[in-house]
């Protein structure tokens with residue numbers, strides 16, 4: 001009876017999340033700048049995803065948070081306290097490691113109980129906490145198993161239970177679902193999200209899977225080459241990417257090289273290379289573009305529509321369908337045009353009447369609000385190569 | 386039940402099913418088993434029979450006599466004490482050194498491994514001898530102490546202290562290497578996980594890292610302990626007259642007291658101790674036997690150190706709980722201290738270990754240039770007279786060539802027999818694998834003194850003593866554990882489908898051997914040869930029994946020379962041998978480099 005009430009107590013203990021602030025955090029290995037000048041502030045109870053390609057510095061950033069790496073410069077504050085030079089075992093941060101890092105020679109219960117044992121909790125108290133943590137991850141019956149007697153997904157949950165059982169204010173996860181198959185991954189996304197909501201913990205979640213980042217996070221930090229390229233909500237990120245890199249990395253984007261020109265009405269428009277008519281096209285973020293600079297215009301494949309040539313207005317680009325890839329609910333059309341090859345993802349529902357086949361002539365069209373321009377750095381080439 | 390995921394189980398099945406022909410691969414085991422049974426098991430059995438024999442027939446009198454002799458018991462006790470002490474020191478030092486190694490950058494690791502490996506491959510005899518020069522009353526340590534103002538240095542040699550130092554130096558690599566090989570494969574992520582969960586570095590090490598090494602530590606301890614039980618050369622050289630260990634005691638019983646039956650009884654008792662220990666420690670030693678891919682080895686099913694989790698509702702009492710917390714607190718305090726001192730501890734273990742391992746080699750090199758005829762270190766005058774002495778002394782040169790010849794012949798035979806045997810062991814029937822692997826390991830486990838005595842007594846009436854054949858046969862046996870286990874390990878890593886593919890393409894057994902197995906196994910066969918060669922080339926014990934006036938092996942000659950007077954002559958031999966070894970290694974690298982350069986040059990020519 002008493003055990004039950006203790007368990008309930010743990011559940012009631014909600015909203016303990018910590019506030020995290022990174023201030024100009026840098027880490028250099030010899031000449032490699034793995035992380036350079038990252039400043040982030042993470043709110044209490046927030047779910048922040050760090051998204052970036054391999055080598056972006058995600059693990060390094062996390063290691064500085066957990067204390068396994070010392071920053072070259074910068075500060076880490078958790079609830080206002082600078083922890084940058086505190087030993088890992090004194091930080092009280094829950095960590096879920098990429099390959100789980102379970103203790104193979106201990107049972108599930110011993111694994112989950114380890115942080116409690118380190119905190120000198122009496123074994124009776126430990127038992128109720130372990131029990132409760134295992135309930136949270138739906139592994140009640142597995143307490144006496146050893147890790148190698150569990151499936152990958154179950155091991156993942158043990159790692160999760162072990163990281164939350166001591167109710168850390170901050171929970172870090174480094175690609176926790178990386179080793180699971182697709183279905184399980186999608187299932188675990190929901191589980192982790194639910195758990196985080198129940199616990200109220202602040203979560204920093206490292207991944208290079210954009211789907212995970214977009215579906216789970218309150219905010220996403222996109223990292224590239226050691227720096228944060230953009231920090232924003234998933235909708236910000238997808239609809240208003242701050243750079244060509246983000247546009248390309250989060251979702252898919254067609255890029256067309258062009259040049260920004262100042263129009264008579266004071267607005268900046270873009271003329272695409274190869275556009276024979278030299279049409280001045282509007283882009284959504286025209287205000288942020290500088291005239292007379294090279295610009296990449298990005299349009300997402302699902303924002304592109306294909307029309308019969310007869311319907312083409314002055315702005316449309318003409319092209320030939322060179323490939324049609326069936327994807328289930330949608331079909332990806334590859335179109336060759338004078339401004340370059342582009343992808344158009346068309347919903348099959350809307351295609352009932354007009355289906356395009358390879359070799360068809362089409363007029364390519366997109367809404368000006370769906371196009372964004374990005375300055376091309378130096379003589380750099382288009383990122384969609 | 387652990388799941389057997391060995392690929393062999395799967396591929397074996399695939400390999401044998403379509404072929405209806407009976408599998409004759411076990412035939413390759415025949416020579417190996419024949420040699421082991423005839424030349425190893427039979428001598429040991431005959432020794433056992435001898436130990437029960439008297440003029441009147443069967444008797445237990447030999448045993449009664451030994452068991453009631455205080456001399457024998459003292460030797461046993463001394464042996465066990467020395468073995469326990471050297472095991473403790475070797476394993477503790479080896480653990481620290483191995484752990485430090487895994488935490489070092491790759492390049493430093495390579496250099497430090499050389500520091501361990503060069504002494505490991507240097508003969509036991511030479512290393513023991515060097516310690517005399519270091520520890521003797523007018524040796525290196527005494528001189529150093531005198532400089533510090535210590536007038537009467539402690540007695541360090543010709544007593545148990547010297548014996549212990551020598552033994553530790555010789556067996557340290559034996560403890561370090563298996564521990565290191567396991568440690569270098571350990572994933573550090575769980576240690577980090579433990580730290581993130583609130584364990585300080587030392588506590589994390591204790592709860593998470595140490596359990597992963599415990600089996601290797603037990604294996605290392607077992608190896609060192611069992612080896613020390615049969616140690617002869619080092620105690621004989623570094624121990625005092627009253628410090629005989631059991632192996633020496635057997636020899637004394639046999640040759641000085643001319644009591645073959647008593648010696649046989651002592652040998653049988655030592656054998657009993659060794660075998661009982663082997664049986665007890667078997668599950669730790671099993672992974673290093675040449676089995677693998679058999680039914681789940683005992684090590685994987687039973688070596689699960691995790692404590693059972695608390696069961697049911699019968700919770701521990703308050704007192705119990707208090708005791709437990711107290712114990713945990715004491716342990717944590719201890720670990721905390723160790724954790725704070727971990728850098729000095731690791732550094733200290735390496736300094737101590739490196740000094741122990743390297744000093745003898747350096748001392749031998751310097752001493753070989755001494756002008757003196759007796760022991761002074763450092764030498765007062767330098768000359769090359771002892772080199773000249775060695776190269777002009779026909780007896781020494783003869784012994785050198787005799788030993789080279791014997792060791793290489795024995796090593797070749799042992800590699801051939803062991804190679805085929807390994808094939809039968811790995812590719813042959815599954816069931817007899819474990820017993821055969823145990824039998825193959827036995828020449829390494831059974832003290833050479835016991836085996837040599839048995840062999841000698843058996844063949845003495847047949848005019849084999851003093852002949853080359855009489856020396857080569859036991860040397861082949863001593864080489865087999867190495868050649869079989871190394872080749873078997875390589876074979877196990879070799880995909881069986883390669884052989885099957887070759888067969889399916891029409892290759893006969895001989896072609897498969899020539900075109901598939903030999904090229905793939907060459908490195909293993911070469912290192913099998915090296916280890917077998919060294920086993921024979923370092924031997925003193927077999928030679929003590931089997932040498933005759935016309936065939937004195939080099940180690941035996943050195944051993945007798947040292948026993949007679951401690952002169953720099955052995956140092957000269959040591960330097961010559963070390964130089965030859967280094968030259969061989971160098972030659973191998975140089976030829977490899979030459980071949981590569983020539984190949985590159987030729988391909989360039991072809992391109993242009």
Ligand SMILES: Nc1ncnc2c1ncn2[C@@H]1O[C@H](COP(=O)(O)OP(=O)(O)OP(=O)(O)O)[C@@H](O)[C@H]1O
Nearest residue numbers: 029032034052053054055056057058059060061208
């Ligand atoms: N210990 C180290 N020494 C030197 N360079 C390092 C070290 N650790 C990381 N780096 C470098 O720092 C950069 C960032 O590495 P990091 O592991 O943080 O990337 P990541 O974003 O986690 O990549 P992934 O998605 O592949 O895990 C890489 O260029 C890497 O080579």
Ligand SMILES: [Mg+2]
Nearest residue numbers: 058059060174
């Ligand atoms: Mg990483």
